[in-house]
Amino acid sequence: MNVHETEKLYALFEFSGISQADGAEDADIIIFNTCCVREGAETRVIGNLGIIKKLKEKKPSLIVAVCGCMTQQQAVAEKLHKRCPFINIITGTYKLSRLPEMVKRIESGEKYIFDLELDLTVPCGINVAKRSDNVNNFVNIMYGCNNFCTYCIVPYVKGRERSRRKGDIIEEVRQLINGGCKEITLLGQNVNSYNDGDNDFYTLLNEISDIEGDFWIKFMTSHPKDLSDKVIDLIAEKDRLAHYIHLPLQSGSDRILALMNRKYDIAAYMKKIDRIKKKMPDAGLTSDIIVGFPTETEEDYLLTEKAVRQVQYNNLFTFIYSKRSGTPAAIMEGQVPEETKKERIARLISVQAEIANKKAAECIGKTYKVLCDSRDGKTLTGKTSDDRVIVFESEDKDLYNKFVNVKVTNVKNSKLYGKAVK
Ligand code: SF4
Incomplete structure (x- = not known):
């Protein structure tokens, strides 16, 4: 989820004429898109901010922003501001799309922005994102969660469930497929409870699986209470559903x-x-x-x-x-x-x-349809429909983003190895 939110941020910044730097040393703006689901992720942000503080001392014009679900928590955001006063922008999960505008405000002389305001509107239209590769692309179908599992912070920082309109999702998937994408992962905290008011997850999945093209669809995450028999049967029935x-x-x-x-x-x-x-x-x-x-x-x-x-x-x-x-x-x-x-x-x-x-x-001797994801052509790797990683050999090295049949010949520490076959 966070990887995809960051892809969307890259695209928004490009629209504002701001391009991606090669690394932190070259950057004029550094953004931490944080996660608070695990404690370790929060600890890493704090550790990394120590390094950024040194960069900021060398280059005072550097703009530092922290956003995402860690800073959506008021108390955490306030503590972070006290501890790291050099951060220029602190915002949460709801205002990500406003970040380019906030950066412009800082560039125009504003010293500090602290904005945790909630925004529960569901974005309409196609999500723009600067996706890092063509092989597996993410498409958000919904945001938030209503489940309140007692260990989980997500409903507090991402709000209640909001589903995107079916038509927008189908169009985004269609555009990705037309652009050569072969695997799409539909994203949501609880995809099975997708509902845009008129359509449920079954209807969405069914229509996506009827789009013309050579691709497969995966999704995450499913909640066991909401995964319906109808959806299970549909996955079994439709070739394009992994x-x-x-x-x-x-x-x-x-x-x-x-x-x-x-x-x-x-x-x-x-x-x-x-x-x-x-x-x-x-x-x-x-x-x-x-x-x-x-x-x-x-x-x-x-x-x-x-x-x-x-x-x-x-x-x-x-x-x-x-x-x-x-x-x-x-x-x-x-x-x-x-x-x-x-x-x-x-x-x-x-x-x-x-x-x-x-x-x-048990896979040895079996042949699987594999989507190759290695660009370099040296070590060929890919994933199967059941999401296993496989390393394989082939005379044809030009297989990036292509489906290929691979026979499993060997297994090491549960990793599959094989050879491309006709
Ligand atoms: S369903 Fe998932 S995201 Fe929602 S509260 Fe439970 S663990 Fe968190």
């Missing part, structure tokens, strides 16, 4: 899921997984898991391990629970000690590594 579903589980314990306010239990989650596997035996499944949520016991953790073994994901994104201030979980009793969290996550990673290796070995 057989890849990222379905965050977060925990295998019903007690923890309830405390997280996830609004599904393990039985409902497994029902969705069973339907996906039945309709698409070749589907690639991945998930997010949080380890060490407040009050998580060894038994709760073991239920997560059990669920992971049952689903057999291709890949897992595992996180140690970290407190996000302002969320209900941050003040829950029974915070789990750091050593316990670290020990559990290490175990989970090793369980998943074993599963991923086994699943990768």
